[in-house]
Amino acid sequence: MEGNSLADKNPFDLSSNYNLKGCYVEILSNCNLRCLHCYNESGTTNEIMPLSAFKRAIDSIPSNDPESDITISGGEPLLHPDIWKFIEEVDKKNVGKSLVITNATLIDRDVAKRFATSKIGIQVSLNGSCAEVHDQLCGKGSFDRTIHGLENLLAEGLQEDIHVRFTLADFNKDDVKNFTKLMLSYGIETISIADLSISGRASDNLKSLGFSTHEKEQVKNRIAKQIQGFDTEKILIRFDNKNYTNGCPVIYESDKLIPMNFRVDAFGYVYICQAFTDELYSVGNIYRSTLSEILASREFSEFIWFCRYVTKYIPECRNCIWKSTCGQGCIANVLSSQDRISPDGDCYFRRKDYLKKFMEEHYSKIVQ
Numbered sequence: 365m366e367g368n369s370l371a372d373k374n375p376f377d378l379s380s381n382y383n384l385k386g387c388y389v390e391i392l393s394n395c396n397l398r399c400l401h402c403y404n405e406s407g408t409t410n411e412i413m414p415l416s417a418f419k420r421a422i423d424s425i426p427s428n429d430p431e432s433d434i435t436i437s438g439g440e441p442l443l444h445p446d447i448w449k450f451i452e453e454v455d456k457k458n459v460g461k462s463l464v465i466t467n468a469t470l471i472d473r474d475v476a477k478r479f480a481t482s483k484i485g486i487q488v489s490l491n492g493s494c495a496e497v498h499d500q501l502c503g504k505g506s507f508d509r510t511i512h513g514l515e516n517l518l519a520e521g522l523q524e525d526i527h528v529r530f531t532l533a534d535f536n537k538d539d540v541k542n543f544t545k546l547m548l549s550y551g552i553e554t555i556s557i558a559d560l561s562i563s564g565r566a567s568d569n570l571k572s573l574g575f576s577t578h579e580k581e582q583v584k585n586r587i588a589k590q591i592q593g594f595d596t597e598k599i600l601i602r603f604d605n606k607n608y609t610n611g612c613p614v615i616y617e618s619d620k621l622i623p624m625n626f627r628v629d630a631f632g633y634v635y636i637c638q639a640f641t642d643e644l645y646s647v648g649n650i651y652r653s654t655l656s657e658i659l660a661s662r663e664f665s666e667f668i669w670f671c672r673y674v675t676k677y678i679p680e681c682r683n684c685i686w687k688s689t690c691g692q693g694c695i696a697n698v699l700s701s702q703d704r705i706s707p708d709g710d711c712y713f714r715r716k717d718y719l720k721k722f723m724e725e726h727y728s729k730i731v732q
Contacts, residue, residue, distance in 0.1 A: 468488045611690070
């Protein structure tokens with residue numbers, strides 16, 4: 365029988381279900397800030413990725429593909445001594461989307477001019493409309509330094525290349541409207557309001573930064589209404605009002621190829637997404653294999669199978685009436701518990717939504 369027949373296909377090999385489209389590379393672990401919400405605890409180590417490892421990481425990403433993307437992150441990537449060589453390599457790849465994530469505190473006029481010569485986009489982290497709010501999360505003086513960096517970028521005419529990200533937390537939940545007005549005054553065209561991660565330092569500070577289940581729902585509904593008051597032709601506001609993730613789009617079967625965008629940390633460890641931060645859940649290392657090789661590896665398929673089946677052993681899910689409908693939420697959050705496998709924390713929202721959909725679908729049948 366020929367080698368490429370179905371009989372020779374390993375049923376446990378899932379690599380053919382995926383299409384490598386991008387990577388999120390943390391080129392160093394050091395940072396000049398100690399933000400309370402940092403998902404990967406940047407600044408606790410000082411690992412620096414060499415250019416050769418970075419080139420190996422992005423080598424497998426398809427060039428000249430409008431759906432491909434490369435993100436440079438950290439730590440604070442502008443601390444890397446070879447940052448402009450990294451950006452040059454990304455520019456040469458000519459991917460559909462490229463981005464560097466920065467707190468902008470190190471962007472002086474010279475750095476801004478360097479960005480103006482590149483094709484890479486810039487995501488700036490800013491979490492309030494004033495120092496009183498933002499500095500609670502990122503440290504005293506950080507707001508003024510970030511704003512100064514943002515102003516330097518704008519002075520180079522980079523409005524269209526800038527995306528400002530606001531992480532929603534308890535201390536800034538009432539500042540979204542003022543923040544959006546501030547961005548409009550600067551001519552920023554795109555902002556996103558993101559949920560708080562529950563990994564890294566954010567996990568350690570969750571009690572002071574996070575919301576209760578019911579408060580989260582109220583806050584997000586209020587923000588959704590506030591956003592409707594802004595002119596979408598002047599500013600694009602990315603905000604997901606949904607309070608939960610039904611299931612991980614990466615681990616379950618699909619009738620289409622699943623796009624894979626690996627996270628690579630500063631030590632070279634590779635993860636299926638940014639939500640995984642523990643080395644235990646890595647699927648390979650860029651110092652040993654390319655991303656294409658990792659995607660085709662036994663370790664990758666084994667981990668996907670593990671993720672698919674581990675949710676079947678969540679005690680709270682076994683007797684839930686929605687277990688045949690529910691996707692069990694974010695698998696990384698499920699595995700983040702220190703004690704045992706636990707739900708991701710959003711069961712209330714899923715049950716509420718499932719019940720609403722059930723009633724909408726069956727109400728007419730019930731009353732007839």
